[in-house]
Amino acid sequence: EVQLVESGGGLVQPGRSLRLSCAASGFTFDQYAMHWVRQVPGKGLEWVSGISWNSDNVGYADSVKGRFTVSRDNAKNSLYLHMNSLRAEDTALYYCVKDLWGEMVVFDSWGQGTLVTVSS
Amino acid sequence: EIVLTQSPGTLSLSPGERATLSCRASRIVTSSYLAWYQQKPGQPPRLLFYGASSRASGIPDRFSGSGSGTDFTLTISRVEPEDFAVYYCQQFSSLPRTFGQGTKVEIK
Numbered sequence: 001e002v003q004l005v006e007s008g009g010g011l012v013q014p015g016r017s018l019r020l021s022c023a024a025s026g027f028t029f030d031q032y033a034m035h036w037v038r039q040v041p042g043k044g045l046e047w048v049s050g051i052s053w054n055s056d057n058v059g060y061a062d063s064v065k066g067r068f069t070v071s072r073d074n075a076k077n078s079l080y081l082h083m084n085s086l087r088a089e090d091t092a093l094y095y096c097v098k099d100l101w102g103e104m105v106v107f108d109s110w111g112q113g114t115l116v117t118v119s120s
Numbered sequence: 121e122i123v124l125t126q127s128p129g130t131l132s133l134s135p136g137e138r139a140t141l142s143c144r145a146s147r148i149v150t151s152s153y154l155a156w157y158q159q160k161p162g163q164p165p166r167l168l169f170y171g172a173s174s175r176a177s178g179i180p181d182r183f184s185g186s187g188s189g190t191d192f193t194l195t196i197s198r199v200e201p202e203d204f205a206v207y208y209c210q211q212f213s214s215l216p217r218t219f220g221q222g223t224k225v226e227i228k
Contacts, residue, residue, distance in 0.1 A: 035217075045157075045165065045208055047217040059215045062121070095164055105212045106155045108176075110164035 002026040002109040004096045009114030012086055020114060022079040022096030027109075030054075030074035033099035035107060036081045038092035038116075048094070049081060050104035059104055063089075086118045122146055122211050126220035132228040139196040141223045143209035148189050153213040156185055156194045159222075160205045168207075169194070199225065 008020040020036070035050040049070040051058045058070055069082040079096055093113040100108040123146040133139055143154065152172035157165040167176040169185035172192055182197045196203055204227050209220040 044221050045159075045210075045219045047210075047219065050217065059217070061216045100167070100170060104215075104217065105153075106167060106170045106210070107157070107165070108167055110166075112164060 002098060004098060004109060004111030006094060006096045006111045006114035009094065009116045011117045011119065013120050014087060014118055016086055017082070017084045018086060018116060020081040020083065020094055020096075020116070022111060024077045024079065024096075024098070027098065029077040031102055032108075033057075033102055033104045034072060034079045035097040035099060035104065036070065036079075037095045037097050037107060037110075038090075039095065039113075040092045046092070050099070051079070052104060053102035057104065083116070086116075088118050090116060091118045092116060121216050122149065122214055122218055124209050124211060124218055124220035126207075126209060126223045128223060129221075130224045130226060132226050133199050134228045135201055136198050137228075139194075139199050139203070139225055141194040141207055141225075143187075143192040143194070143220050145190040145192075145211060148213075149192070149211050150213040152188050152192075153211060154185075154187070154192050155210045155212065157208045157210065158203075158205045159208065165208065170212075196225075201227075 003025045005023045036048040067085045095113045096111040097107040098109040127142045155170040156168040159165040173185045206222045
């Protein structure tokens, strides 16, 4: 069974940094692309970032480009999101998501999310 | 980026009725690279379809997907009580990946 467990969320002041982590299990991690998708409670979904199986290809939403960096450690079955210069509008539930394939395509399995709140 | 517009915003139906959800793209979605998701309250989304009409694992056949170009449709032939949820479309034709704003299927 695919399991994705996010961690690292919390309350952070505007302009500060935060690193989210996702521990993956139940599948061959290094064969699949991974993503971060966020959702403001009660609102819609926003793709934040994705990374291919071998880290050769990465992508970002325009709203986070230049501030967020996605990375993965296939040896540790882990996905990361480094978030800098955080803004109030980054407040959301951040989901770690497994792709159906090795490149950034569709969102197959989802974690339960970690809540990030940006506020002074 | 490709903007996806879903309609209607809310669909009020009785169990057993047919649901037709629309997703329109601001430009052509190459090779029907469109997916549909279902989200119930307090849960993460679940993949229903990818490639416009390829059903994901475990999805009942009362759900069907269709469309091409800029117009796509998710149909539920007979809505079951467990189908009341919010449905999102998502394109994987180009970066950044984008979602529609969602259609809520609620009990009438």
